[in-house]
Amino acid sequence: MPRTINFNAGPATLPLAALERAQAELTDFASTGMSVMEHSHRGKEYEAVHDEAIALMRELTGVPDSHAIVFLQGGATQHFAQIPMNFVPQGGSADLVVTGAWGEKAETEGIPAAKLVGGTLRIAADTGKPAGKTKSYVRVPRKDEIKIDPNAAYVHFTSNETIHGVQYTEIPDSGNVPLVCDMSSDFLWRKMDYSRFSMVYAGAQKNIGPSGIVVALIRKDFLERGNKSLPKILQYKTAVDQNSLYNTPPTFAIYLVRNVLAWLKSTGGLARIEKDNREKAKLVYEVIDEHAEMFRCPVEKSSRSTMNVVFTLPSAELERKFLEEAKAERMVGLKGHRSVGGIRVSLYNAVSLDWTRTLAEFMAEFAARNW
């Protein structure tokens, strides 16, 4: 079966090279007569993979030794709770900036989490507008709309809202307040100064691997402020002190992340992938703007996501037709999130320029044919 053109929002398509490498050695890793997932997490064969994954992450992100790199579990959602538990001090508070469904979730999970440790969360900005039972989000906040409490333990941003297709071009300066960022759906899409964040975390299942593994970069001095009365397993400091081996990590997931990062490096690293990603987003937004009679992107231009392009068609009937015809041409994963509807095109690192061109051509042709 030829490879399907996969625009899934996550779990998402992975580089074929990373999958084929896993396939070739699935039952016999490094000539050991065993799968990598059958190796002890404390043996030298797995250790080499673990260390290489971290080294590649350090090289690609460029974060210096001021930051630790760790693998965690539970998805970003668990960390919406675990971050306040670690970093909101008793009687203190942290700030959230809400720009979409994931920011809302960081709030929903974070409020009871902060309460557990005797603290609170505060909304520093929220760009949501009531829209029926939910809220709509079409832009990131302007700098002057973000009211950061100078005493906040940290301020939490979502760099890219996967469901609403809203992304920061630049994440605002938070002054002396530590910056914590959920980068699940746009981690490693471009070169940037990752070291300006006190904590960056990302579920792997968009740009860097399978679901079931979270990567975090954490400033070591920020880490030291963590709540030390929590159970050890819930303290980020434990994961860092034990090099992500406090308990058995998801070894096969980390192995796959290693494969993806090795592919990313070998194909030119972040500079090359950023160029492709910008070109891919441009291709799709251009066809949207050129066919305004057919495609409507609700997101303000300056907040349009390079990773998740969302748009609607004039009717539910046309959207169904669009999805069916795309599928007939082997393009899948284009249905918008059930909470917002419409179409969503996810253009993560492993989505090729060729795939994107095929989609853009299909969109133009669909618009011409159905108007």
Add this chain to the structure above:
Amino acid sequence: MPRTINFNAGPATLPLAALERAQAELTDFASTGMSVMEHSHRGKEYEAVHDEAIALMRELTGVPDSHAIVFLQGGATQHFAQIPMNFVPQGGSADLVVTGAWGEKAETEGIPAAKLVGGTLRIAADTGKPAGKTKSYVRVPRKDEIKIDPNAAYVHFTSNETIHGVQYTEIPDSGNVPLVCDMSSDFLWRKMDYSRFSMVYAGAQKNIGPSGIVVALIRKDFLERGNKSLPKILQYKTAVDQNSLYNTPPTFAIYLVRNVLAWLKSTGGLARIEKDNREKAKLVYEVIDEHAEMFRCPVEKSSRSTMNVVFTLPSAELERKFLEEAKAERMVGLKGHRSVGGIRVSLYNAVSLDWTRTLAEFMAEFAARNW
């Protein structure tokens, strides 16, 4: 490379059939032109796998609808904390029975977790004896040694202590106090009444899959007692209500669990595997007892584990020689846990009778040759 004879304690060997199935379809699952890990966790292709894994678990364990079956993350260690957070009421307490390193860990993680929600943990029994910096464990408690508080929210047991090789033949009756059991290293090794537990949980990386996934059986009426002020992601009720899809689950790990369970069923289910497992343990303990001059198992006979056989040799020099010669015959994973030393043979479901015979013959021959 021929298959290595792998006695790892976990991550452990997996059935070759389950791995080969994964390998064959790694880049093209169910003729979709995509890996199963590239499918949406809400699409029908993955959903079929998810549902089949749960159905196989229900069939193999035989638990009725009184119990929910869920997939979780974080390893057993996270649940050492999460269980008290969910089930210890404010001002209340739960009981722990400590029979080895994992029971100790349930205590270490559990005490601060219970404290977070305003409760405490109490030790109902502890068979540990001081041994240098750590404690030694050589048996499970006698029934009369277990002092369960009748008001305890639950009592927590470790059915098999992987590091110390101590296992219950029968887990004691806890009367009206809900029974919670960490079954990480002996889940599904035999037929038993799994429904007598209010909660059974197990890290997959011993008997049922790769690391990075935890399976739990939870009585629905017990679930309802859970703390509803916790962040949703930390409430077991959420995982149950959302069929383990509240957030993105580790889809590939669940797929592998499905493959392992399908293998288990196709090879005769729990009745057949129990017969093999008892025979395997018998083979190794017999050679230990027959060569008492060379091998010494510290565990009392009635508490000897069928899953992890631990023993020592007369000197560190002989232990080194034993490990080296075993390795030369392609047998690995035999080194005891770093905290206790000696030798450990893990005989999980995927370790064949043939492999075990090869080991037993090697042991007898080693004893004869070195005496």
